[in-house]
Amino acid sequence: MDLKQLLEKKGFICDMDGVIYHGNRLLPGVKEFLDWLQKEEKNFLFLTNSGQNTPRELQQKLERMGLAVDASHFYTSALATAHFLNSQAPGCSAYVMGDHGLQNALYDAGITYNDVNPDYVVVGEPAGYGLAMITKAVRLVNAGAKLIATNYDLTGPTESGIAPACRALLAPIELATGKQAYYVGKPNPLMMRTGLKLLGVHSEDAVMIGDRMDTDIVAGIESGLDTVLVLSGVTTREECLNFPYRPRLILDGVGDIPAAAQTLAL
Structure with missing residues (x-):
């Protein structure tokens, strides 16, 4: 999968910690990524292994960071x-x-x-x-x-x-x-299957975006999704080599996606 094929996906399942934010700090390019998802009318779901907050609280957390996302777009462990x-x-x-x-x-x-x-x-x-x-x-x-x-x-x-x-x-x-x-949480297929059901998109038309090889990427692979590892969280490019499986694509962060869409549109 290259960036062009990624842009054509209908559904995006995204981890949150290390992908969207660190604590209360929004990561670079996230606002542009969300704007692109909404503008292109993509189906998207934030699927997080953190169970500390309710979907409504996660919605409000992103709201404080300047992002408007309905609570229905969140599913937690x-x-x-x-x-x-x-x-x-x-x-x-x-x-x-x-x-x-x-x-x-x-x-x-x-x-x-x-x-x-x-x-x-x-x-x-x-x-x-x-x-x-x-x-x-x-x-x-x-x-x-x-x-x-x-x-x-x-x-x-x-x-x-x-x-x-x-x-x-x-x-x-x-x-x-x-x-x-x-x-129960990622990489358990139970959570991924529910996520796909909430997303409303077949696994072949969806992609899993995460920062962890041992939860996000393996969960995507085992559920039949294409996978994108972002280097904005806990896993480095070098650490990927320690695993017997690979993401289909490695990006610096989710901001690379709208940037690619803009470049390809020129």
């Missing part, structure tokens, strides 16, 4: 986790290690909070993460609760550098219990 648990065990309960984005998604799906004898221990990326929380989770899993993680990210980009993400926070619980968590 928190929503995917809530959907998965509700399909597995409707009316179940969970001890939740996560912020309000995850808690709200579970509540809306009818899953109640339970720190005594829950069916599940659900781990996201809580701001108040600490030993007391880990210890409670370990005891509940040892007592029979099933271990669920919202996403497979080991680290994530922030304004001030790389920070530990869900898989790193989950490691002590897995090590202490000897139990392996089930990871």
